[in-house]
Amino acid sequence: MNIPFSEFFNYLFRHNPNVDVKYREERYSGDIKVTDFLSRDIAGTLAARNDTAYNNFMDDINTQVRDQLRQSNLYRFVAIIGLLFAVLGLSMILYFSSGNTWVILGGAYYSFFAYLLVEAYIQANRNYFEDQLYKRLMKNYFKN
Numbered sequence: 001m002n003i004p005f006s007e008f009f010n011y012l013f014r015h016n017p018n019v020d021v022k023y024r025e026e027r028y029s030g031d032i033k034v035t036d037f038l039s040r041d042i043a044g045t046l047a048a049r050n051d052t053a054y055n056n057f058m059d060d061i062n063t064q065v066r067d068q069l070r071q072s073n074l075y076r077f078v079a080i081i082g083l084l085f086a087v088l089g090l091s092m093i094l095y096f097s098s099g100n101t102w103v104i105l106g107g108a109y110y111s112f113f114a115y116l117l118v119e120a121y122i123q124a125n126r127n128y129f130e131d132q133l134y135k136r137l138m139k140n141y142f143k144n
Helices: 005-012 040-049 051-060 062-098 101-141
Strands: 019-025 032-038
Touching (some): 019 101, 032 040, 032 051, 051 062
16 A cells, blocks of 8 residues: 555654554565554553454454565665665766765765655555554444
């Protein structure tokens, strides 16, 4: 689930305090089992109301959480490889052609802040994902 760009700044620093996703990952297969979704403060009140609905919800979101984690890891991998080859590679070429040490420092500086933008997008995407799952939990599983 990708965040709409118009919602990026809304979700960048806004974490849902009711959500605390905890999962267990199998060592060899990579399968993910969600063990906790709600934070401890709200889990006791909501889970006591309807424990089976909460467990069904956690079983239903296993694949979505796994896909979200894999997507985040892919973004990190592509960003690191892309920045290493594009920015730092270009900095090395410019360094060897000009002999100026500031070119390497500028390339490292630029790639660091470009990677911070990727991490900010991943964090906003995670906050948006958790908020959408929480809304779905309240709407579909804990209907009054």
